[in-house]
Amino acid sequence: MPKTLAMAEMSELSPSDFLRELHCHGVRRVSRVTYRKNRNTIWSLTQRGTVLNVHEIFRLAPPDILRAFAVITKQGGLSSRTAEAASQAISDWPVLNAAIAAARAEYDERRATASCDGVGSVTHCCATPEQRAYVRALYSHFNRTRFGGVLPEGIPVRLSRRMKSALGHMLPGEHKGRRYVVEVALNVDLLLVGNGAERVDTLLHEMAHAADYLLTGARGHGRSWREWAVTVGCTPEMTYARPVRRRKRRRDLVTRVPPLPHALRRHKA
Ligand SMILES: [Zn+2]
Structure with a gap:
């Protein structure tokens, strides 16, 4: 310390x-x-x-x-x-x-620089600044329009190129008895052309986990999560049935920034 x-x-x-x-x-x-x-x-x-x-x-x-x-x-x-x-x-x-x-900050930093795969791990964000702005805007937009603004604006939203089959995760945290969201992460494949519906569905799915966890403490895909999923309009299922387009090779970089939803483009103009 x-x-x-x-x-x-x-x-x-x-x-x-x-x-x-x-x-x-x-x-x-x-x-x-x-x-x-x-x-x-x-x-x-x-x-x-x-x-x-x-x-x-x-x-x-x-x-x-x-x-x-x-x-x-x-x-x-x-x-x-x-x-x-x-x-x-x-x-x-x-x-x-x-x-x-100080200990928490040190721990978070160590986790952020650790390179491991899968749910429950925090890795570097592979997003370009433009992609980061894009997922941020999308998150804020959905928080406003679908979640009634109940989610904190400051939740880190990260893109991951290390996830394999998973499309996203929400990492819950707790400090001194208070729940918080460590991060929401999305598989960078979701930014590829043709994954628009999957991208929206996955982000809403993870945001529903965040809202469910912050408000009730629940994790997983139980009744309270499904209620959120139905309310905000994402598939109320644990896994995604439709195929998702993937990078050709896992080391390929994805720099694409998809177009923002129409409502948001008008909002920004
Ligand atoms: Zn889930």
């Missing part, structure tokens, strides 16, 4: 220093403290409240944060209002939030 200057200047506690601090506050139950690198875990009590696992940034914990941990561990968890208030104070510690944000 990249340390800021301010963090580096603070004194660091080893796990046994941390434990000693807890004991000084009268905590008896805890016999071990561990530092965790997890991006999302702030703290947890395991082994019947005898082991306190904390995010590694707490090696920089100031006295008030150590006191808050003492309150929680003395009670063996969040069994009272005071423990909950202490937990809130820990979650609100600005240094923790900065560290989690």
Whole structure:
């Protein structure tokens, strides 16, 4: 984790220093403290409240944060209002939030540069700037005209040349209990001549996943997704039955920018 200057200047506690601090506050139950690198875990009590696992940034914990941990561990968890208030104070510690944000950014960057195939992976976008503007415009257009604007405008929409049979995916994410969409990705083959209907259908299909996930938390092609599919006018099926035109060779570049829908062309003019 990249340390800021301010963090580096603070004194660091080893796990046994941390434990000693807890004991000084009268905590008896805890016999071990561990530092965790997890991006999302702030703290947890395991082994019947005898082991306190904390995010590694707490090696920089100031006295008030150590006191808050003492309150929680003395009670063996969040069994009272005071423990909950202490937990809130820990979650609100600005240094923790900065560290989690930094770790997340680093993780996202690593995923974005990883080169793997298939659903669930984030790869480089192969779109040209013009193609990127095109899918962006199409996404905004459908969000306005079919989804009643319920989707966030900022969802990344990417083109992929690594997908094999898949035509698209929606990658769901969660941070601090809040759902978000990591990305919507479309197979770049969808931009080829003759794939107009498939392109629209796939984008709507993935946007329906995004709306379904953000509003209900549902994934997959269950009832709530099918309701979205019917509402916005895409095929309410998991897979696409009609054949899609493909690049001749997988390494071929697709630079074509299809014409925007008529409504959108008038809108822009
Ligand atoms: Zn799907």
